Amino acid sequence: MRETIEVRLFADEARQFLPPDVGVERSLARRVLLKMDDPLIDQIRKFDLEKRKQGSIAVTYWEIHRKYTPEELKQAELLRLRVRPFFEPTGEDCGTVYDETKACPKCGFGARQVGPLQWCPRGWPTR
Structure with a gap:
């Protein structure tokens, strides 16, 4: 293992x-x-x-x-x-754009999605 x-x-x-x-x-x-x-x-x-x-x-x-x-x-x-009801990476990690002007500055809660959802079905994008 x-x-x-x-x-x-x-x-x-x-x-x-x-x-x-x-x-x-x-x-x-x-x-x-x-x-x-x-x-x-x-x-x-x-x-x-x-x-x-x-x-x-x-x-x-x-x-x-x-x-x-x-x-x-x-x-x-x-x-x-x-079986988990979610997937990773998040849309933001893949390039989804959010308006964070009214979001929590520490965790981002409350950000509004302003662009299309971007999704990486094979996992986290690499640098």
Whole structure:
């Protein structure tokens, strides 16, 4: 099994301590995908804990991903299927244009879509 963790941080917070080549930055967020033994995980955790002590946050999302070999799947006695009612990346990450003049300056809530929805069915666009 190969195990990784996906972490999303506010982009301005990530710029304070992460090297610019770590992760992919889109609009307000930076998406970072790391192996579970990467020392950056501990740095991100400590940074987020410090922000929380100050009444703020840095990490907006995290999820552990597990990839299994075909042999591991054949030997499994039980499989868990998770069906989620959403997809990624977001339209904004693919180029959908929003009017953010009345949106929350921190998270973007309340932005109004002003252009056609752009969608990348194969996942996050690469730089």
